[in-house]
Amino acid sequence: MNKTKSILVSLAAIAVIGGGGIWFYDSSQGAQESTENSQAITQVQVAEKKPEITISEDEKTVSYQGQAGSTALEILKSGLDVTVEDSSFGEFVTGINGVEADSSKEYWSFYVDGDYAPEGAGTYQTTDGEQIEWKLEQL
Numbered sequence: 723m724n725k726t727k728s729i730l731v732s733l734a735a736i737a738v739i740g741g742g743g744i745w746f747y748d749s750s751q752g753a754q755e756s757t758e759n760s761q762a763i764t765q766v767q768v769a770e771k772k773p774e775i776t777i778s779e780d781e782k783t784v785s786y787q788g789q790a791g792s793t794a795l796e797i798l799k800s801g802l803d804v805t806v807e808d809s810s811f812g813e814f815v816t817g818i819n820g821v822e823a824d825s826s827k828e829y830w831s832f833y834v835d836g837d838y839a840p841e842g843a844g845t846y847q848t849t850d851g852e853q854i855e856w857k858l859e860q861l
Contacts, residue, residue: 773789774787787852805817814842816830817830828859
């Protein structure tokens with residue numbers, strides 16, 4: 723009996739150490755997935771969520787709601803055609819939906835809840851319900 727217990731404990735230890743991962747049954751897909759895979763699927767679903775974007779009549783103002791887990795730039799890029807230039811501070815938006823800023827006299831500025839953004843759009847993590855706004859402004 724002691725040998726049987728010892729063998730079962732050893733097998734259990736091997737399964738836990740070598741097997742890794744927690745498995746569950748997902749009835750919507752009819753298959754087993756690890757928790758790591760389910761987290762990856764959730765993150766993809768959030769990234770694929772299309773934002774409702776409003777563009778002003780003169781096309782110089784673009785606005786949308788923030789989405790937890792996404793940067794302001796990710797959301798903008800997911801809904802519109804965006805032109806960027808790489809800089810030492812990250813990506814700098816130069817055009818939105820075909821409206822390009824004339825770098826000699828204008829630029830696309832980025833606002834959060836009516837205030838000038840505290841950091842670049844590529845790093846700013848939005849929250850649900852925040853009002854994000856882009857304006858084509860004069861230098």
